[in-house]
Amino acid sequence: MTAALQRQPRLLSIEGGEGAGKSTVLSALREALLVDGHEVVSTREPGGTPLAERIRELLLGGTGETVHPQTELLLMFASRAQHVREVVLPALQRGAWVISDRFTDSSYAYQGAGRGLDEGYIAALEQQAVGIEPGLTLLLDLGVAHGRERTRGRDLLGGSVPDRIERERDSFFERVRDGFLARAAQHPDRFRVIDASHDAASVAAAALAALAGYREVSR
Template identity: 45%
Template structure:
């Protein structure tokens, strides 16, 4: 089967803040488009007009602006709109969807690092979305390196989205542990990728895993 005629796939990128997942999601989208595939590149929170509105609520402001429980509700609402308006229509027409974050971020950020709320995340996800990505890449990076990247990125950003960086290094360390746990708990779809090295080096690691999965 030629690359252009591969069945549609739903792929997500996850990782701590500053891990490089947004860049690697873009590079993979470019790689697949060069093979002749239709690819929809999207992000969370966001990816649809309503979800982008919620993004501005949850990513800006003081770290203690929302409780973890409220964040779970907001992220789930954004994800439902994203699923309805962007992801599902693209998959239905045969496109591959690559998203920068999906439900695993909520599982780790709210479900395991700020209280034992994983069951709440999973129950809401099952009720409102009910779909997991076919393949999830977790970009693994030392938390201090990721936080430095994220802070530098936000310093030049037009919009303040630094709320989670405000929780500090210990929070990023808990996030990394949470993503490692996720990779162990869902080995059928989650692949841990070494996020250190040049952009091209990391992209080659991602592409190699994808090619193995498709073989």
């Protein structure tokens, strides 16, 4: 029997597909917690430490060769293991709140549902390499076509080029979305699903309301 993951009440994760508005929501949550006098560490996956950011470059920038799904998964967990031990756990141990733009649920959605890798294998890696889970996960749910429109406009305005994963076909992102919704259905005590098709202010307000409700029942 595997040990249960240790739930961390002050660890918040924000999940969702491309263009869902995770950065805007993260900023709103961070500001709300800062106003209340809390230390807040905002971070992201893959990444969050110098080594993990180098792994992120490999994962998203590409290497000129095909990246096997299992290689992608293992690199994600290598980055996450470093991130958890160097950033997340130290912050939690000193009483800070941690808000992460993506966490392990993304691996279930992208490498599991999206790439077709076994969920049991991902769960074993989660147990061995991570060992913790968020107290609250906000899933910003958005249709794939709508998300594509947003990222296309963002890329044009910012002059950026879509990364290796962003260049996947719509069918891949449909599977990813289904994977996220399946995770939310499996873990209703931890997930709050937010309709991200509305304007940014409305989505941020819904996220803040979810955080307020979570903090109220967690006291």
